[in-house]
Amino acid sequence: MGCLTVGGGKDLAVLVLHGIGTYSGQGRMKRKGFDQPLRAALESRLGADFQRIAWCPITWSAPALERRQDALIRERGTPFPWSGLFEFVSSFLSDATAHNLPLYGEMNESSSYFIVQQLIRGALVELEAQLGPAAESMPVLAIAHSMGCHVLSCYAWDARHAPERILGGNAPELGPLTRFQALETLSGLVFVGCNLPLLTTNVARQRLLPLRLPRRPAALGGGRESLWLNIWEKNDPLGYPLSNEYEAYFSGGFDAEELARWKRDPASEQRPQDIEVKFGGLAGATPLAHTAYYHSRRVQKRITDVVKALLG
Template sequence: MKKVALITLHGMGKYKPNYYADLEQSLKDMLGDDWAKVSFQNVQYAPILQDPQNELWNDMSTEPNNDLDFVKLRKFLLFGFGDAGTIGYSSNRNREKYIKVQQAIEQTLAQAYLDLSKQENKPVIILAHSLGCQVISNYIYDAQKDYNLFETALSGSEDETKFKKLKSCHHLLTTGCNIPLFVAGIEKANRVAFTRPTTDFIWDNFYDADDVLGYPLKQLGDDYNNMVSDHEINAGGFLSSWTPFSHSQYWDDKDLLRPLVKTLKAHMK
C-alpha cells in the first residue's frame, strides 16, 4: 500500500517530459523496497506554455531581416522567462493559462489521491524546481484563499478536495527557487506567503551561490523568515558546480537527496 505521495514540479525552459527520470532512479536506489510505498507523481505544466513559445521563436528565426546571434542563449531566455512572464501576465489579465497550470497540479494530485487509496490525510511531500517553486507557492496560497481555480467547487468528494488543497502537505523542498524575481518590486511588508498547511509543515529551500536563478528566501519578509529554512549547497559536478549551469543540477545532489529520503521514510509509518 502506498504510504506517502511525492509530487514534483519542473522549472522554466525547454520542456523535457521525463525531467524527473534521474531523480526517480536515485530514489529507487536509495529507498530499495520502500520505494513501493511512494506514490510518485509529476506535474507537467510546460506544454500549456510551450506551443506559443515555439511559434514565436519560429516566427522570429525565419524572418529574413532577423539576423540573431547567441541562438542558444536567446532560446533559453525566451523559453525560460517566457514561462514566468506568461504566468505572471495570465494571473493579472487573462487567467486562462494561469488556471490551466493550476489544473495540471490538481490533476496530478487527483492521481495521487487514487494511488493512496482515497485517504485524504495521507502525507504529501512536494519537490519543486526553479519556476515550479513560484507555481506551487501560488497554488497553495490560492487554495487557502479560494482564489482562481478554487473560486468554484472542485470535482470530487469533500475529502478529495481537502487533499487537492494540500491540507496534508507536510514538507516542501524547493531548489533553484526564483520567487524573489516575482516579488522584488513589492515592499517587504507586503511580501506575504501562504500559511502552514499542517502544524508540522517544513519548507527547506536549497540554493547554490553560483546559481543566478536560485535564491535564499528568509530575507523576503516575516512570513518566509518564520517558515523557510535556507540551505546553501554546491550543486553539480566539477565542471558545473561553480557556474550558473548549477541551476539544473540540484536533483542529483546528495545534500538534497538525503533529506528528501529521510522525510519520505519518516512518513511511511
C-alpha cells in the same frame, strides 16, 4: 501524469514539479521523465521504504504556452553560439509572465494561469483516485524546481483563498476541491533553484506571505514537525535564499490586521531553511547549475533525509 502508486501501504505522497523550460519534445527537455534522476536516486537510497511512497511528477508546462515560446524564438532567431542562452532566457521570461493572473482578472480556458492550475489539479485528482480513501489524511511532500516553486505557491494560495481560480473551466464535473486536492495535508516542502524572490519584488518584504506550511501538521499526527528546505547554488542565476524574504513575517514585523485578514499565525507555521550547496564539474562553475539540482547527489541526499523524516 505517470504517478506511481503500485502496491498498498502508502504513507506519503510525493509531488515533483519541474522548472522553467520548453517541454515540447524537441530534444531540449523531456516532457515525461524530468523526475527520473531524482526518483532513481531515492529508490536506491530508500530501498524497501520507497514502496511506501506514492510518487507523482507533475508536468505543469502547458503545450499551448510551449508552442508560443517556440514561435517567439524561431521568428526572432538566435545568434550562434548563444542559441541555448537565448532559449533559456526567453523560456524563463515567458513562463514568468504567462503565470500571472490574466487581464481584468477574468478566468477562461485561454489563460495560461488557468490552464496551469487545471493541470496541477488534474494530477492531484488522478493521484487521489489511485490512493482511495487514504488520500484524505495522507501527508504530502512537494518538491519543486525553479518556476515550479511559484506555480505550486500560486496553486496552494488559490486553493485556500480563491478556489474559483481552480474550479470550473474544462472540468466542472470535478466539483469542489477535496482536502487532498487543496493540499490541506501538506507536510513538507523542498524548493530547489527557487526564483520566488525574483517574482515578488513588486511586494514589500514587510507584506510578503509565505506558502502556509503548518509546523505540526495533523497529517503527521500533530506531534512531528514539518520540514521546508530551500536548496540553492551560488552559480545558479535563478536560485535564491528565502530566509530574508520572510524575516518580517516570522519575526513579528508583519501587520497584525493583515494576519487576521488572511487567518494566519506565523508561530504555528514552518519557516524555510536555506541550504547552500556546491555542485562539481561544469554545473558548479557556470549558470548551468540551475539545471543540475535533481541530478546532484548532495541534493538527492537532502531530499532522502526529508522523506525519511516524514515517513517516520
